[in-house]
Amino acid sequence: MFRFENLDARIAGAPMAGGTSTPQLTAAVSNAGGLGFYGGAYLSPDQLRDVVREIRALTDAPFGVNLFVPEEIPFDAAAFAAYREQLLPLARRLGTDLPEAVPYTDDSFEGKIQVLIDERVPVVSFTFGCADAATIARLHRADVFVAGTVTSVAEAMIAHDAGVDGLCAQGIAAGGHRATYRILDDDPAIETRPLTAAVVEATGLPVIAAGGVRSRDDVVALLEAGAVAVQVGTLLLRCPEAGTKQAHRDALVDPRFSETATTRAYSGRLARGLVNDFIEANTASAPPVYPQVNTLTGAIRRAGATDPEVINLWAGIGFRAAQAIPAADVVAGLAR
Ligand SMILES: Cc1cc2nc3c(=O)[nH]c(=O)nc-3n(C[C@H](O)[C@H](O)[C@H](O)COP(=O)(O)O)c2cc1C
Numbered sequence: 288m289f290r291f292e293n294l295d296a297r298i299a300g301a302p303m304a305g306g307t308s309t310p311q312l313t314a315a316v317s318n319a320g321g322l323g324f325y326g327g328a329y330l331s332p333d334q335l336r337d338v339v340r341e342i343r344a345l346t347d348a349p350f351g352v353n354l355f356v357p358e359e360i361p362f363d364a365a366a367f368a369a370y371r372e373q374l375l376p377l378a379r380r381l382g383t384d385l386p387e388a389v390p391y392t393d394d395s396f397e398g399k400i401q402v403l404i405d406e407r408v409p410v411v412s413f414t415f416g417c418a419d420a421a422t423i424a425r426l427h428r429a430d431v432f433v434a435g436t437v438t439s440v441a442e443a444m445i446a447h448d449a450g451v452d453g454l455c456a457q458g459i460a461a462g463g464h465r466a467t468y469r470i471l472d473d474d475p476a477i478e479t480r481p482l483t484a485a486v487v488e489a490t491g492l493p494v495i496a497a498g499g500v501r502s503r504d505d506v507v508a509l510l511e512a513g514a515v516a517v518q519v520g521t522l523l524l525r526c527p528e529a530g531t532k533q534a535h536r537d538a539l540v541d542p543r544f545s546e547t548a549t550t551r552a553y554s555g556r557l558a559r560g561l562v563n564d565f566i567e568a569n570t571a572s573a574p575p576v577y578p579q580v581n582t583l584t585g586a587i588r589r590a591g592a593t594d595p596e597v598i599n600l601w602a603g604i605g606f607r608a609a610q611a612i613p614a615a616d617v618v619a620g621l622a623r
Pocket residue numbers: 301302303304305307326327328353413414436457460461462463464466497498499500518519520521522601602603604605
């Protein structure tokens with residue numbers, strides 16, 4: 288079984304579901320000696336199988352796939368309807384409509400687990416919660432190294448007790464969705480360094496630190512805090528291998544976008560992105576209704592795909608350090 292501790296470069300490339308992860312990006316990070324992750328959320332099991340095979344065709348090195356763990360909570364129809372009303376004028380302006388009813392989806396979690404087992408993917412990581420002990424045991428029987436993403440020591444202990452082999456400690460500076468286990472929970476909002484140290488201390492598991500990494504100095508500081516490796520997402524957003532939309536790439540270097548914030552405005556779950564008009568207009572009133580709000584805003588995000596004031600510009604606080612260079616150069620610039 289592959290292990291985090293075997294990762295000589297000490298660098299992982301974050302899973303980035305929703306179009307940013309590509310087989311090319313994952314393979315490029317792994318071929319450079321890092322651990323490339325692919326964000327498998329939002330794909331069907333068949334699509335995920337094709338992706339895994341494409342990554343395998345591009346690299347012989349270990350790689351990981353990340354899944355969102357589903358949590359079905361009672362649907363707040365009134366909050367959903369009110370948010371839909373609020374978004375309708377924007378949708379109409381963009382020439383689209385918004386669905387009145389959106390079904391719950393578990394994102395085909397079980398089907399994708401079976402694909403990852405069948406394909407014997409070297410590493411599987413989870414976010415938005417931890418898979419249960421039985422699922423982790425099934426992955427182990429297929430020789431899969433299982434990791435849980437956590438934002439607090441309490442979440443780390445749950446993952447530890449479920450039997451994970453390693454953890455990814457996601458600090459508050461991180462770009463994209465917060466890994467926070469429960470949809471309704473407040474964000475623990477812990478900085479990457481103290482979170483890493485506390486999670487290592489509490490669990491004794493190998494920990495990959497993530498969130499806000501800009502430079503090799505940041506990597507060294509997190510390794511000193513006890514991490515076995517460091518995961519970067521934002522630093523890969525401008526790489527040619529990434530699937531990042533052009534409007535998103537441009538926004539990362541546009542002086543108009545100068546800060547990031549966490550918001551439920553796009554999906555109903557907290558995520559960090561560059562502050563744009565959509566975040567400013569909707570953060571205060573966005574309800575914690577996931578995944579239905581994610582599906583709701585999908586029409587807007589597709590219709591406004593070239594407009595940085597509309598789409599989600601996921602980014603961590605280190606976004607100005609992201610360079611338009613190959614992923615191998617990002618890994619080489621950070622690795623020891
Ligand atoms: C565009 C984008 C998409 C992301 N998608 C996922 C995902 O699908 N699964 C996941 O566990 N983390 C996801 N993340 C979070 C990363 O795993 C990681 O925690 C974060 O990128 C680290 O912080 P940094 O962006 O400051 O490097 C995403 C981050 C970004 C920027």
